[in-house]
Amino acid sequence: xxxxxxxxxxxxxxxxxxxxxxxxxxxxxxxxxxxxxxxxxxxxxxxxxxxxxxxxxxxxxxxxxxxxxxxxxxxxxxxxxxxxxxxxxxxxxxxxxxxxxxxxxxxxxxxxxxxxxxxxxxxxxxxxxxxxxxxxxxxxxxxxxxxxxxxxxxxxxxxxxxxxxxxxxxxxxxxxxxxxxxxxxxxxxxxxxxxxxxxxxxxxxxx
Numbered sequence: 346x347x348x349x350x351x352x353x354x355x356x357x358x359x360x361x362x363x364x365x366x367x368x369x370x371x372x373x374x375x376x377x378x379x380x381x382x383x384x385x386x387x388x389x390x391x392x393x394x395x396x397x398x399x400x401x402x403x404x405x406x407x408x409x410x411x412x413x414x415x416x417x418x419x420x421x422x423x424x425x426x427x428x429x430x431x432x433x434x435x436x437x438x439x440x441x442x443x444x445x446x447x448x449x450x451x452x453x454x455x456x457x458x459x460x461x462x463x464x465x466x467x468x469x470x471x472x473x474x475x476x477x478x479x480x481x482x483x484x485x486x487x488x489x490x491x492x493x494x495x496x497x498x499x500x501x502x503x504x505x506x507x508x509x510x511x512x513x514x515x516x517x518x519x520x521x522x523x524x525x526x527x528x529x530x531x532x533x534x535x536x537x538x539x540x541x542x543x544x545x546x547x548x549x550x551x552x
Contacts, residue, residue, distance in 0.1 A: 347409040350395050351416050354388040358420070361385050362431060369432075370439035382428065389417045393476070397483065406484055411496025414476035415469075418500070422469025426462075451521040456514040463511035470504040473497075 361381050369378025396413045400406065433445030449455045477497045481490045 347396055347399055347413050350392050351409075351413060354392050354416070357388050358385055358424075361388075362428060366432065366435040366439070370435050385424070385428075389420050393417060396480075400480060400483055406480065406488060406490055406493045408492055408496070410480060411477060411493055411499075414473045414480065414496065415500060417476060418469040418471070418473030421472045422465040422467070423462075426465060451519050453515070453518055455519055456511075459511040459514045463507050466504055466507045470500045473500050 361384055365378045365381035367378075368374045368381060372378075392413055396410055400410065404410075430445070433442075436442035437444045448458050474497050477493050477500075481493050484490050484493075
């Protein structure tokens with residue numbers, strides 16, 4: 346049941362997102378669109394309630410409960426950034442707005458961008474861990490919580506790996522490609538007529 350609810354929440358997230366953006370930009374109903382977008386957190390609340398009921402009913406804590414907590418954490422950490430990114434593209438393509446700015450690709454600007462994304466992962470890991478710890482407490486000492494605790498360890502391994510990747514952009518900043526200054530020289534070598542005699546004027550005639 347938990348896995349089914351995760352699928353339902355994921356599908357519902359994209360359905361509400363598409364409906365909200367359509368109402369906002371195609372139907373010109375911004376309040377309705379915003380209302381639909383604000384309904385998305387209710388999906389995570391529903392998943393949390395179903396998970397708690399499943400554990401309360403005596404279900405053995407398993408990987409699916411850890412997956413539910415990780416899904417909720419990811420939505421909290423990265424959901425707003427995803428919605429903002431898609432909203433910018435919808436405003437451009439459907440609402441006639443300017444194109445959204447592209448993320449930086451080089452240098453320390455890219456490093457800061459990757460660092461901000463990692464902060465979302467850090468928030469996601471913290472939320473997921475808090476939910477998993479709450480589940481461990483909820484189950485109590487009578488149940489086997491080893492899989493929930495293993496999920497917490499897995500969450501922080503993922504956060505650490507992502508952090509190292511983000512840090513690598515600061516330690517080894519990606520350099521922008523250098524402009525090709527050799528192109529005019531190569532063109533002149535292949536086509537000598539493009540080389541101007543310094544004794545000629547701007548029109549190519551003797552001065």
